[in-house]
Amino acid sequence: MVSMAESFFHTPASKFSRYRTAIQGLFLVAWLGPLGLRVHTVCAPVFHCYACPLASFACPIGILAQFSALHVMPFLAIGILVVTGALVGSFVCGWACPFGLLQDLAARVPLPKWDPPYWLTHMRYAALVGLVIILPWFFGESHPLFFCRVCPAGALEGSVPMMVTQAAAGQAVAWPNAMKLGVTGAVVLAMFFVRRPWCQILCPLGAIFGLFNRISLFAIRFYPARCVDCGKCGAKCDFGVSSRIRADDPRCIRCMECVHCGACQIEAAWQAKPSALAADLGVEGVRER
C-alpha cells in the first residue's frame, strides 16, 4: 500500500489528467464554432455566453433565466442538463467548460491563493434559485440584477469582443452596465487569488452539476482498503475536497488531480465492486457518498 502512495504519479489516471488543459482547449475550439457553426437553437452543457461572436451553442443558464422571465418551461435546456449530469456529473466543469479553463489559466499565475470558507460555496445555489429563476420570473429580463446583465462570462465573451469590434470600426463603444463591469472586474481579479472563484462561489451551472455528483453514472470511487491516509489527495484538491472523505462532494469538479494513488478511481457505476483486498481485511470495499 505504501508503494501505491509512492507511485502517486504513475497510474493511468495521472497520465490522463496531465492532458486536462489540452482537452479543455479542444472543447473550447468546439464551443467557438470552428466551422462557423452557430446552433443557437440548442444549449451546450457549459457556461459560455451566446453573445460571444463565435459561440456555437446557446448558454443553458442564459436560457433558463430568459425562459423564466418569459414564464415558459425550458424542457430542452433542462433535459440537456439532466442527461449530462446523470452521465458525468461535474466532469463537464473540470474538463469542458471554457470559463473554467480561463480560471485555471489565471490560477497558474504564482500569487498567494485564498481558499474561501465552505459556507460561501452555498452561494451558488442562491445564485441559481435567486438570480436565474426567481428574480427573472417576477421582474423580467429588464431588471438590473437579471443574471445575464451581471454575468462575467457574458462580459468577457460577449461584451468585450463587441466593444473591440466597435472601437476598431470607429463606432461609439457601447459599454456594459456598471453592475456587470463591477462583477466582471471582481471575478477577474479573484481568479488570480482564488482557484476557480466563479465555480466555487457563484456558478449556477456548477451548482446543478454538483447535485448530480451523487448519482452520476461515471464517478470517483473511494476504496478505503487501498488508502494509507497519506493526505495527498486532499492537498492536491483546489477546492479543499478530499476524495477519500467525500468522493461525491458537490464542489468537486472531477479534475482527477486526487485519484493518482489508486485508492480512488474513476469508474462507471456498473464497474464498482468490493475490492479483493477489502474482502480480505473484512472492511467495506467501496465508499460512496
Place this chain on the structure above:
Amino acid sequence: MTREAFRRMACASLAAIAGLGLTVFGAGWHTHPVMVQKEIKEKLSLPPGMGEDRPASFFSVPGTDAIPQEIVRRETVTLPKSEPEMVLEATRGGLELAEDGRLRLTYSGAPPARCPT
C-alpha cells in the same frame, strides 16, 4: 455489484431517461404561442376611371404625383413557435412577455443583431 453501485446506476439511468425524454419533447413537440407582427402587403386596385382623372393629390403618395401600387398593413397574429426557435429568439432578445401574459416577438422584419443584455 454493490448495493450502492446499484442505487447509483438506477438513479443515473432514471435521470438520464427523464432528461432524454425532456430533451426530445422540448426539441420535437413543445410549442408555445407567440404574437408576431406581420407586414401584409396588399396591391391597391383603384375603381375603374379613378386612376386617370383623380382629384389632385387624392390618391397620390404625399409630396409626389405617384399613385401607390400597394399598401403595407401591419397585423398581429399568433403563431406557434417550437422550443428550439424560442431558444434562438431568446439568445438575441427576440421575445418578451406582454402585459396580458402572452409572448410577443420584439421585432418585425430583420431580427436584432445581438442580445440586449
